[in-house]
Amino acid sequence: MPFESSPSAEPPQLDSWTMEGPPGAETVLNGRRYLYFAGTGYLGLQGHPALVEAAKAAADRFGIHTATTRSGFGTSPPVREVERRAAQFFGSESALYLVSGYAGNFAIAAALAPAVDVVLIDELAHDCLRESIRWLDRLQRPPLTFRHRDVDAVRQLLETEVSPGQRPLLMTDGIFPVSGNVAPVVDYLKVLAPFPGALLLVDDAHGVGAVGEHGRGTLELAGVPAQRINRALEEPTNESNDGPAAGPRVFLSATLSKAFGGHGGIIPGSAAFLDRVRQLSGWFRGASAPTAAVAAATAKGLEIVESDPQLRLRLAENVATLRHRLRALGLDVEPSPSPVVGLRLDSAERMQRVQQRLVSAGIVIAYARDYAGAGPAGMLRIAVFATHTRPMIDRLVDCLGQALQASGPG
Ligand SMILES: Cc1ncc(COP(=O)(O)O)c(C=O)c1O
Known part of the structure; x- marks a missing residue:
């Protein structure tokens, strides 16, 4: 298993991330290798x-x-x-x-x-x-x-x-x-x-x-x-x-x-x-x-x-898989070719709890607030890349499902 998993570890403060390697499906942040569903390296080329x-x-x-x-x-x-x-x-x-x-x-x-x-x-x-x-x-x-x-x-x-x-x-x-x-x-x-x-x-x-x-x-x-x-x-x-x-x-x-x-x-x-x-x-x-x-x-x-049009085809496949699996969790996610999925939950606190739980499990997604249309309550933002594998997407969705349940509404 390439990802460290230490659910008890406190996630880092959100304003203190340092990226210590190229962004990719796995990315080193603050000294730890994460499964990375953030940023904008949609075709995984930044470290090519x-x-x-x-x-x-x-x-x-x-x-x-x-x-x-x-x-x-x-x-x-x-x-x-x-x-x-x-x-x-x-x-x-x-x-x-x-x-x-x-x-x-x-x-x-x-x-x-x-x-x-x-x-x-x-x-x-x-x-x-x-x-x-x-x-x-x-x-x-x-x-x-x-x-x-x-x-x-x-x-x-x-x-x-x-x-x-x-x-x-x-x-x-x-x-x-x-x-x-x-x-x-x-x-x-x-x-x-x-x-x-x-x-x-x-x-x-x-x-x-x-x-x-x-x-x-x-x-x-x-x-x-x-x-x-x-x-x-x-x-x-x-x-x-x-x-x-x-x-x-x-x-x-x-x-x-x-x-x-x-x-x-x-x-x-x-x-x-x-x-x-x-x-x-x-x-x-x-x-x-x-x-x-x-x-x-x-x-x-x-x-x-x-x-290499295959890169774009792989991205499209991953987008379809991610969106389909998120809908199966009951989330309101439309079919779309967009590699970015924004999720708005019922409160800013719940979104932060979900993000922190994922971080503790070794998975990074963004929580954006007051930025680019995220609004004052903010939004969880998931970005999928051509270089994510199916097991990586499955792991994200499974952990997200658990985090949603554990964080409860409100
Ligand atoms: C919609 C949009 N336009 C423009 C930019 C800025 O592009 P650049 O990073 O090349 O300056 C961004 C952010 O990165 C963006 O999200």
Whole structure:
């Protein structure tokens, strides 16, 4: 049995975890090896030997850092390689690699600012989307927040709050980080369609690499073609219904720090749109380029995810197994391709007790509070990876069932 089990051991304080090895199905935290169902390494690539070797080789060759920005001399060959591979992966003309996915939303917002009059945002959208609103300097009113994933609420806001001629931008996560809920992208596009100039921005940090036939994320699940994503406003979208009546423009912000095993934000799109982002956002001109070693590992992650679809299939199998087994425990878990399952129990104290019992049994799941839509009472968050085995998932679900019983309601 690879896991230490000492039910009497006090779990560590929740703010004192230190990860002492790469995240994976088993992960060393605070000196102990745990069965790990937390974090975002959905394909288990963060410690993959090929990524680590790529980083070492790049550090040997390029040093730690170019010590200048992308607009000057800061672009190293591995950074270019990430952009080349990302464009290939996402089926886009080009791609822009940034130090973080969080920042990617700011850069996109800066590029869209001249074309947005009103923002509608999901109440549980990630902080980075909410913060990116600051870059939309022509807004004619404060952002309109709508109930989580509530398409009718969006329709009503559009009908009652958006004046003729105003151009709305709807912002949402693709997969929500704690609940694992998937945004109803198809329905959003339908309700936005009657509004000329309407835009949709999806932050799909948790979807890209993990879901969709080619791993292109929530937009691929929704059937949005690659040619429609991240194009400059004056460009045609290459769709048959193009022209002024074409559907809403779709924008995607993503990260390579989760499923792809590397690090940094990625904006795949047309060359014209990315030029706009470079011109209008300070992140290209003013932030140091991603480091060469990290970029080399990230490029390798992209290569592996593209060349080994089995990884995604294994993840999909594990997602289905986990969700099925949780439903068998009587939990309200919907069938979904999302590798994140959020559980809300009747009180914060009970959720903490459940988490601590699992930790004592050698299993880590997260308890998130006041973060990314978890709300003040919080949520238990389970993340499943391609690298979890069936016995690992069984053990998690068995221990969770016992912890739920032992913790009682209330
Ligand atoms: C929805 C979402 N967007 C963006 C980010 C930030 O991405 P990055 O870690 O690449 O900055 C996160 C968090 O990790 C996230 O959960």
